[in-house]
Amino acid sequence: MSEETKRASLVQPKERSLKNILPYLLLGGTFVIVLILVTIAMLLVTGHEVAETKAPTSLEGLAAEGKALYLQLGCSSCHPSEGRAGGFGPRLSTTNLSEDSIRNTILKGKGAMPGYRFSETQLNKVIAYIQALKPL
Numbered sequence: 001m002s003e004e005t006k007r008a009s010l011v012q013p014k015e016r017s018l019k020n021i022l023p024y025l026l027l028g029g030t031f032v033i034v035l036i037l038v039t040i041a042m043l044l045v046t047g048h049e050v051a052e053t054k055a056p057t058s059l060e061g062l063a064a065e066g067k068a069l070y071l072q073l074g075c076s077s078c079h080p081s082e083g084r085a086g087g088f089g090p091r092l093s094t095t096n097l098s099e100d101s102i103r104n105t106i107l108k109g110k111g112a113m114p115g116y117r118f119s120e121t122q123l124n125k126v127i128a129y130i131q132a133l134k135p136l
Contacts, residue, residue: 066129069122078113089113093133102127 070076078089089112097105103123109115118126 062125062128063132064129066125066127066132069126070129073116073126075126092130095130099127099131102130 076087078087079092080087095102105113106118106123106126107115
């Protein structure tokens with residue numbers, strides 16, 4: 001680029017007209033609208049009413065120990081139980097998963113849930129508690 005061209009570009013830089021930036025504004029606006037619509041759809045899908053969960057009143061053996069682990073390990077922060085609302089994970093009292101499916105989900109994770117490392121004994125206790133949960 002010659003000296004004269006450099007000086008000319010400093011004195012009169014390219015105009016920043018609406019015509020030049022309009023495509024970027026439209027693209028950004030479209031992205032924001034799509035993002036809002038996806039968020040609303042997700043809230044509608046995950047925010048539906050479900051029967052409250054009631055933990056069994058008398059748990060025996062593994063299920064009773066599983067409840068203690070479930071609470072101690074923080075499972076209830078994502079999976080509400082005992083009639084509490086909230087949590088962003090599914091209510092485990094309404095699931096129809098087999099024992100193997102529950103085991104695989106706990107160990108390997110699924111969706112937003114990470115996998116967890118439990119001993120075989122801990123895992124059996126938590127699974128027994130989950131299987132003992134019943135909807136109201």
